Amino acid sequence: MHGIQTCAELRERGWDRDRIDRSPSADGLWGLRGSSGHHEPRRARIAAALRAAPAGAVLSGWAAGVVHGIPEPFLDGTSDGDTSLPVGFCVPDKSGAYQRNGLSLRWSTVAPEDVVEVDGHPVTSPSRTVADLARWHHLPPRALAAVDMGLRFGLVTPASLQAVIARMPRRRGIRLLREVAPLGTGRSESPKESELRWHWHEAGLPDPVSNAEIFDLRGNFVARVDVFERGCGYVAEFDGGYHAEGDQPELDRQRVAKLERLNLTVGVFTKEDLRDPLVGGLAGRLRQDHTRARRRDARRDGWHCPRTRPGER
Numbered sequence: 001m002h003g004i005q006t007c008a009e010l011r012e013r014g015w016d017r018d019r020i021d022r023s024p025s026a027d028g029l030w031g032l033r034g035s036s037g038h039h040e041p042r043r044a045r046i047a048a049a050l051r052a053a054p055a056g057a058v059l060s061g062w063a064a065g066v067v068h069g070i071p072e073p074f075l076d077g078t079s080d081g082d083t084s085l086p087v088g089f090c091v092p093d094k095s096g097a098y099q100r101n102g103l104s105l106r107w108s109t110v111a112p113e114d115v116v117e118v119d120g121h122p123v124t125s126p127s128r129t130v131a132d133l134a135r136w137h138h139l140p141p142r143a144l145a146a147v148d149m150g151l152r153f154g155l156v157t158p159a160s161l162q163a164v165i166a167r168m169p170r171r172r173g174i175r176l177l178r179e180v181a182p183l184g185t186g187r188s189e190s191p192k193e194s195e196l197r198w199h200w201h202e203a204g205l206p207d208p209v210s211n212a213e214i215f216d217l218r219g220n221f222v223a224r225v226d227v228f229e230r231g232c233g234y235v236a237e238f239d240g241g242y243h244a245e246g247d248q249p250e251l252d253r254q255r256v257a258k259l260e261r262l263n264l265t266v267g268v269f270t271k272e273d274l275r276d277p278l279v280g281g282l283a284g285r286l287r288q289d290h291t292r293a294r295r296r297d298a299r300r301d302g303w304h305c306p307r308t309r310p311g312e313r
Contacts, residue, residue: 042066042077045102049087050121054097058110058122061088061136064129065155067118074149074191090124111167126155131164134180135173141195141274143173144180148194151186158184187211192238193226195274200227200236203283205290208236215304216262222303223255230305234293235259235266236286238274262303265293 046063053059059067062085065075077085086104091097093107114128124132130150134143150156156164161181168174183201187210188194200208212228214235215221227236239252256266267289273282 040072042072045077045084046087049089049103052100052103053089054091054105057089057091057097057105058115058124059087059118060090060106060110060124060129060132061085061104062133063087064124065133065149067123068126068129068153068155070149070153070155074153108171114164114167126150127160127164130156131161131168131177135171135177137173137176140176140180141198142191143176144183144198145188145191145194147177147180147184148186148188149191151184152188185210189226190238190240192240192271192274196236196238196269197227199274199282200286203286203290205229205234205286206231209305212305214259214262214264215306217302217304219304222258222262225259228305229290229293232290232293233264233296233301233303234290235264236289237266237268239268239270241271259303263296263298263300264303265289265296 042063043066046059046066049063050059062075062077066077079085086102088104088106090108090110091105092109097105097107099105110124110128114125115122116125117123123129127150130146133146133150137143137146147156147161150161151158158181161184165174165177165181180198183198185197188197189211193210197208197210206229208227208229210227211224212230213221214223214225214228225235226238228234237256252268256268259266267285269282273285
């Protein structure tokens, strides 16, 4: 399975103990070995975990998201870009299963309609996977990012997500999922954009459009912006780490200046702004920028933003 083999299988192939001991362990899982360079790292870790999973375990969480097609920039299997998360499984209550290195077991039943089979292994369904990723977060911004991610990559629709919520009325984190689900959009292009949009809603601002396209009055495309409110022309942008590299800071400055010449108000935010915002600090800045945008002289507006589908964020 993707180059993952047990030590017993290697012995049957004629490997001696010394050769087995010198071969790399599969994601730190005792008794399993993996051949290097055989697969992309996330899937190699998942393959190793599936070999070590107890009977009746259902692959879940971030690993299920990977199996269902969420790409690495959105879901890399780490907590901070460096520290690997264990591969998660749901296991039946009183199954006798035990935790081990590289695995994370949740003693929780999964309804048959929330399980699919992938390559012979039970995996939480796409909609249940998104629901779990959202409800297992303690922070609402990250829960919204999980919902957006599921909508963007087609794992859920608003209706299928609500159906899963209805089947889990008393599960842990379901209240949080109910709170963020109506705010979800498939237009968000990064988890941090989703987090910024959650703070926007917390600030009490009108519903924005994600990744809106801005044109000048001659019909020339100017920019696609992260979070935008048409009513007052307020743009909120999230700048990731690459925005501090090379010529990017100057290019970003020119881009903001171009938008401001069209009489748009632009606020730029970084991961430091989102990491641990002071009480009222980030929301206060969003409200302040929004108030400034509402006070602009609309007669000077030089921008146009075509509408997306009705109700689309």
